[in-house]
Amino acid sequence: QQQVKQSPQSLIVQKGGISIINCAYENTAFDYFPWYQQFPGKGPALLIAIRPDVSEKKEGRFTISFNKSAKQFSLHIMDSQPGDSATYFCAATPEGTGGSYIPTFGRGTSLIVHP
Amino acid sequence: DSGVTQTPKHLITATGQRVTLRCSPRSGDLSVYWYQQSLDQGLQFLIHYYNGEERAKGNILERFSAQQFPDLHSELNLSSLELGDSALYFCASSTGGAGGGTQYFGPGTRLTVL
Numbered sequence: 001q002q003q004v005k006q007s008p009q010s011l012i013v014q015k016g017g018i019s020i021i022n023c024a025y026e027n028t029a030f031d032y033f034p035w036y037q038q039f040p041g042k043g044p045a046l047l048i049a050i051r052p053d054v055s056e057k058k059e060g061r062f063t064i065s066f067n068k069s070a071k072q073f074s075l076h077i078m079d080s081q082p083g084d085s086a087t088y089f090c091a092a093t094p095e096g097t098g099g100s101y102i103p104t105f106g107r108g109t110s111l112i113v114h115p
Numbered sequence: 116d117s118g119v120t121q122t123p124k125h126l127i128t129a130t131g132q133r134v135t136l137r138c139s140p141r142s143g144d145l146s147v148y149w150y151q152q153s154l155d156q157g158l159q160f161l162i163h164y165y166n167g168e169e170r171a172k173g174n175i176l177e178r179f180s181a182q183q184f185p186d187l188h189s190e191l192n193l194s195s196l197e198l199g200d201s202a203l204y205f206c207a208s209s210t211g212g213a214g215g216g217t218q219y220f221g222p223g224t225r226l227t228v229l
Contacts, residue, residue, distance in 0.1 A: 034217065034218075036220075041222075042222060042223075043117065043119075043205050043207075043220035043221050043222050043223050044158070044205070044220045045117065045220065046217060046218070046219065049217065089158060101209070101218075102148075102160055102163060102171050102173065103160070103218070104160075105157060105158040106157075107157045108157060108158075
């Protein structure tokens with residue numbers, strides 16, 4: 001069964017701190033790993049994504065670290081801000097057939113950043 | 116704004132009823148994916164359409180069906196509704212093909228079954 005395990009379920013950090021969310025997967029056929037950010041009442045929005053040929057990708061305050069051998073990847077939010085308070089989902093997508101790329105999502109992490 | 120639109124935003128109905136949720140993908144996107152999000156099950160993939168054809172099915176109940184029309188908008192039909200069908204329903208679109216993997220989500224439809 002394809003699974004993506006995400007932890008922690010909830011996270012509270014102080015403004016300016018580092019938020020770290022971890023995900024682990026089992027299926028080695030996964031080859032695209034996006035992170036989504038979801039605010040209450042909104043749909044998930046793509047935040048940053050990585051492919052397994054690189055070990056790290058950074059966009060502004062957001063960094064994905066990828067460990068292919070361990071089948072783990074993580075999201076680091078540097079200098080966390082109250083506006084980052086949201087639910088974060090990791091996902092893993094296999095190369096599909098016929099153009100179908102069905103992601104498997106983690107269960108989500110509720111991040112609260114205190115001012 | 117992702118460019119994906121969904122209507123209605125909220126829907127309240129009774130058990131046993133049938134509803135239709137509508138999704139319009141981003142301009143140029145050929146793929147539409149439907150998801151159900153609930154507190155206990157997280158984000159669950161339901162079904163994928165590409166350029167009018169069904170491409171993949173996930174955890175979609177037989178009471179649920181979907182289609183994608185020639186103008187690429189999609190509808191998700193939910194029938195014989197049960198209390199447990201109350202959830203957020205999202206559609207997402209992508210270009211599909213070799214550029215697949217990046218999905219852009221709509222704002223969702225919140226379904227409440229009473």
